[in-house]
Amino acid sequence: MSALALERSQIGPLPCASIGGGPPVLVIAGLTPTTGVRGDALLRGTIAPFEALAADHRVTVVNRRPNLPRGISFAQIAAEHATAIRDGLGGHADVIGVSTGGSIAQQLAADHPDVVGRLVLASTGCRLEGATKLMQRRAAARIRAGAPRRALAVMAADLVPPWRGRALAGIVALIAGPRVLQTDHDLDDLATTIEAEDTFDLARCARPISARTLILAGAEDRFYSRALVDETARLIPGSELIVLDGRGHITALSDRRGQAALTAFLS
Numbered sequence: 001m002s003a004l005a006l007e008r009s010q011i012g013p014l015p016c017a018s019i020g021g022g023p024p025v026l027v028i029a030g031l032t033p034t035t036g037v038r039g040d041a042l043l044r045g046t047i048a049p050f051e052a053l054a055a056d057h058r059v060t061v062v063n064r065r066p067n068l069p070r071g072i073s074f075a076q077i078a079a080e081h082a083t084a085i086r087d088g089l090g091g092h093a094d095v096i097g098v099s100t101g102g103s104i105a106q107q108l109a110a111d112h113p114d115v116v117g118r119l120v121l122a123s124t125g126c127r128l129e130g131a132t133k134l135m136q137r138r139a140a141a142r143i144r145a146g147a148p149r150r151a152l153a154v155m156a157a158d159l160v161p162p163w164r165g166r167a168l169a170g171i172v173a174l175i176a177g178p179r180v181l182q183t184d185h186d187l188d189d190l191a192t193t194i195e196a197e198d199t200f201d202l203a204r205c206a207r208p209i210s211a212r213t214l215i216l217a218g219a220e221d222r223f224y225s226r227a228l229v230d231e232t233a234r235l236i237p238g239s240e241l242i243v244l245d246g247r248g249h250i251t252a253l254s255d256r257r258g259q260a261a262l263t264a265f266l267s
Contacts, residue, residue, distance in 0.1 A: 006047070008037060011088025013080050014062040017043055020054025024089040025266065027061045028081065028108075030099030030123070031136075031193065033152060034186045035066040049253035050096065052263055060089065068192045074200045077193075078107035085115040094266055095211075096120040098253065099223075100193065103127075103200050109213075110205035119211040120262060123249050125224035126202035126232040132223040136194045143191040151187065202235050213239040214265045216258045218247035240265075 006017045015036035029046045037043050047061050062084065064077070081104060085093050094117045097105025102124025109116045128136065142151035202209075213236045217229045226243065233241040244255045252258055 006040075006043065009088075011060065011062070012084030012086070014065050014084045016060050016062045016084075016088070017047070018058055018060040019047065019051065020057055020059050022057045024085075024093040025050070025053055025057045025059045026081075026085060026089060026093045026095045027059060028095065028097045028101030028104050029061055029063045030101050031190070032063060033190060035064055035189045037061060037063055046098075049259065050262075052259065053266060057094075057266065060093075064189060064193055066186075066189055068189050070188075070192050070195075072192060072196055074104060074107045074196050075111060077104055077196060078111050081108050082112035082115050085112075091115060092117055094118045094120070096122065096262075097124060098122045099124050099249070100197055103197050106202050106209065107200065107205065109209045109211045110202065110207050113207070113210050116211045118266060119209065119213040120216065120265065121213065121232070122216045122258075122262075123218060123221060123224065123252050124232075125228040126235050127200060127228070128197060129228060130225075133198065137198065140191040140194040140198075143187045148187045151190075202232065209236045209239075214261065215239055215241045216252055216261065217241070217243050218249060218252035218255075219243050219245045220248040221252065223249050 006019060008015070008017045010016060017037040027047065027050055032042050034042060043061065047059065050059050053059050062081070065080070085091065092115055095105050095108065097103070097120070099122075102121045105119060105121060106126065109119050139151040142148070215229065215233055215236075217224065217226075219226065229241065229243065233239050242258065242261050244252050244258050247255050247258070
């Protein structure tokens with residue numbers, strides 16, 4: 001990553017970090033163990049795939065805010081993002097949602113079409129299902145049961161393909177987990193976000209998404225199946241779907257084909 005300076009601030013209720021200048025692009029981050037944008041490593045990893053956009057855009061990354069009330073819905077979380085766009089980005093922005101952030105972006109575009117210009121959904125789908133939904137439920141249950149390190153171990157192990165050392169990833173997370181967390185509330189907020197996403201389903205939104213939409217998916221994504229990605233595309237009229245061969249959940253956004261499609265779509 002280049003030396004572009006990260007400028008931390010807040011838009012509406014959401015902590016954010018921005019690079020570049022020009023028309024606003026809001027990036028809604030995926031599921032991380034911490035809230036806000038304090039950790040440099042996680043933040044730079046989140047913003048890196050979108051750095052090229054900063055030549056012509058003001059790219060702003062938001063992560064979930066701290067102290068989410070238990071029982072909050074994705075509709076309420078999306079409303080906070082709409083407030084952030086209205087208060088801090090001039091009332092209208094292109095939106096990129098990654099993984100869980102993609103679920104929030106879908107809810108945002110469906111409920112608040114006035115604030116969303118173009119929409120990019122990366123490594124995400126219209127809902128959670130199967131093993132992905134079960135894994136997140138297990139992680140949230142461990143957090144609520146007072147076993148936060150085990151929750152991080154569950155999530156870290158599932159991110160790694162079975163042939164690449166899942167057990168080792170889980171052990172590393174079990175040992176290093178507390179060093180990643182920055183406040184006592186981080187994992188409570190993680191569990192609250194998981195519980196909110198558990199009930200999200202684009203098909204149940206009151207209105208279809210009207211924004212021009214690009215969907216980027218890895219053909220080898222183990223969390224969102226090709227069938228689910230295809231269903232997502234069908235639920236968004238006129239959307240464009242690009243499936244990247246040889247790429248998985250984490251690597252789809254680092255693919256040059258995906259980055260070229262993203263840049264062209266937002267140019």
